[in-house]
Amino acid sequence: MATETAELPAGPAVARRSPGRIALRRFLRHRSAQVGLVLLTAWVVLAVFAPWIAPYEPNELVSRARQAPSADHWLGTDHLGRDLLSRVIHGARISLVLGFVSVIFGLVPGATLGLVAGYAGGRVDAVISRLIDAMLAFPSIILALIIIATLGPGILNVMIAVGVASVPEYARLMRGQVLAARTQPYVEAAWLVGNDPARIMGRHIFPNANGPLIVFATLQVGNAILVGAGLSFLGLGAQPPTAEWGLMSAEGRDVLARAWWISTFPGLAILSVVVAFNLVGDGLRDAVDPRTRPA
């Protein structure tokens, strides 16, 4: 009695080869994405465990002002005598939170607007598209400045400003994705079997159109950190004595000739975090859509 077991060696393999898994594997093999991930993980660990890792409290006066880097204070002390290493480590918390929160403030309304505009079409699309055009008529930092002018300086307001300033870009991207997805057979099928528009948008269009959105959002985290630090440097974001990298760089500006380290290490910290997000974002982009890989 020959029992014929259905030998389907392709079975499990097929299951493992879902588009998401393929993309994930491609992402993890991506050389620059690996570098970015390592760098990013290091910063996240520093941020999360800052109180335990940092040798001093960020606002504690520990030594004389403007001491050059030494064995006691690896990155030196700032213009008031606070330990710069501790402040840079604590600064990671603010910058990472700023990056992620601003992206959420931009992504959620932006993607929703784009989804609605692309799906509804007609007059709704026309109104939303004109609004997007008008917002894109401002360079995004000017838009951010307008919002800060309205809300007043402060780190939370910077997050809102940087987020809202990126809304039109998310909306435009999402709208384009939805327009492309709308004509796909699966959307027609979902409509024909009687799904309501909200369900079609949420369950069918959005999951199929969000790849480029995730990539853009990742790159945008780095950009938000950059813009946020710039605004703090100008005095419009974090206020003293907060350990924020942009503000710390600004505090070192007046004593740059005598104490280069005060501005330099926070600047390097921003640079490395933003590089990390850009590397990861580029890796994600290549993994999600290998066609966009630069030649």
Added chain:
Amino acid sequence: MGRYILGRILQMIPVLLLVSLIVFGIMRVLPGDPALLMLQGAEGGVTTPERLEALRERMGLNDPVVVQYWTFLTGALTGDLGESVRFREPVLDMVLDRLGSTIELALAGLVISVLVGVPLGMIAAMRRGGWIDAFTMTFSYLGASMPVFFLGLILIYVFAFGMGLFPSAGGTGWRSLVLPGVTLGLINAGLIARLMRSSMLEVLGEDYMRTGRAKGVPPGLLLRRHGIKNALIPVVTILGLQFGNMLAGTVVTETVFSRPGIGRMIVTAILAKDYPLIQGAVLFLSIIYVTANLLVDIAYAWLDPRIRYGD
């Protein structure tokens, strides 16, 4: 070409109207009384009900919103952007005083970014995989991730404090423009280099280039006549965007180098809650930005005839 330009100018009108509406909206969505906020900002909280009422009247805050917008719009069209609360000077005069310095800086940045980015991207494409290529990609990565103020401070430390070649702040003449211009230019050169590289790679693989090579056209001539011009098209399209980046970049750069420009003025105005000044300056910058984009579209249509006959 004339019809295309006219069409593009007409398209600018609704965009500018919406821009003016957004800028006008700054003061109206404020929680609380803008006049009170301004007096607190300008006079450190020392104020009387009479002064408050006088300012409200002077700014037209007692009128209905529609009337206020109409006054703002017609004022802006006739060059009246109101008066700075803090400096008691017409906003337009203050903006015009600083406009030259800002445009000078943005143009210097643009020129430097093109002069650095285009050749770098071109050579990287032609020597693909070599060390110049690797350098270009690294350079473009750092440019995209570098805080403008940080690069500015590095340049000040090395070239002003270290070598004493250029002034670290303020000053007049071309020497004072070098470090801020290089700061802005280098930050943006990476993007141009990257774009030029991929565009050049694409062009090098085109049929017309292969035909040219097969016919025996000298490589240098082929590159000049057919290669570079076509590869430049995508670069030109983003120049408008780049000019916007430059204008935006001036906000930080002017502060780092203590240059008297519109960007720095906007920051000071925000800190002082000088709303008429913020409104006027932002409106002005936006108009410049929209106009720059228009000029770029026209240049694009000139370079690539398919655009102007397209629709």
